[in-house]
Amino acid sequence: MKKRAAFKSSGVRGRMLAKIHILWPRLRPDLRHDPEGLREALHDFAAKANNLDSVTSLTQLTDGQLGRLLDEIGKQVPGQATAQRQSASNQESGNVIPGKFGRARESAGVPESGADITHLASPAQVKTIKKLFDEVRWWNGGRREAWLKSRFGVGSIPMLRFDQATSAIRILMNIAVSRLIKLKTPEVKVSRQMINAGIPDLKRRLRIQ
Numbered sequence: 001m002k003k004r005a006a007f008k009s010s011g012v013r014g015r016m017l018a019k020i021h022i023l024w025p026r027l028r029p030d031l032r033h034d035p036e037g038l039r040e041a042l043h044d045f046a047a048k049a050n051n052l053d054s055v056t057s058l059t060q061l062t063d064g065q066l067g068r069l070l071d072e073i074g075k076q077v078p079g080q081a082t083a084q085r086q087s088a089s090n091q092e093s094g095n096v097i098p099g100k101f102g103r104a105r106e107s108a109g110v111p112e113s114g115a116d117i118t119h120l121a122s123p124a125q126v127k128t129i130k131k132l133f134d135e136v137r138w139w140n141g142g143r144r145e146a147w148l149k150s151r152f153g154v155g156s157i158p159m160l161r162f163d164q165a166t167s168a169i170r171i172l173m174n175i176a177v178s179r180l181i182k183l184k185t186p187e188v189k190v191s192r193q194m195i196n197a198g199i200p201d202l203k204r205r206l207r208i209q
Contacts, residue, residue: 128206
């Protein structure tokens with residue numbers, strides 16, 4: 001019985017992971033040609049969805065945490081993640097619900113929710129980005145606007161989409177930590193591992209959730 005339960009859990013987990021990797025690039029088309037950036041953005045999103053300091057691999061998440069991540073992604077792609085999660089559980093239990101979700105309706109020209117939905121940056125994200133701009137000492141409004149336009153095509157923080165704001169926070173945290181390391185040890189070449197190790201301390205210091 002234990003082996004059967006473990007196999008069942010493994011199957012559901014595999015389906016959730018597969019769906020996450022299908023849906024995530026659709027939320028972040030700006031990173032489709034940047035595999036590393038796409039992966040890091042997903043890890044940052046997973047950490048926020050589960051109130052964790054950081055996530056370096058989806059394999060470290062429990063089944064429940066993966067489900068929560070899938071649900072959060074599903075909020076950006078209405079109907080997709082919840083349907084897939086339920087479908088995965090039903091297929092494993094033998095209760096298969098036939099049907100097509102998302103892609104078929106979109107390809108037929110019918111939006112999943114009947115209309116395109118754009119999720120703008122949340123107030124918390126706007127506040128965090130402002131904190132990070134101050135941290136990297138980009139006090140000049142023109143510099144902030146130029147950076148936002150060059151990276152995301154908008155001139156103000158509130159006009160960022162939710163996914164763009166998530167990306168901006170990740171990039172600015174990397175810049176902030178890299179800057180601090182260079183100030184302390186100018187002769188050291190900053191590595192990705194050093195930046196990842198410094199991000200939790202930056203979040204605590206700036207009170208970033």
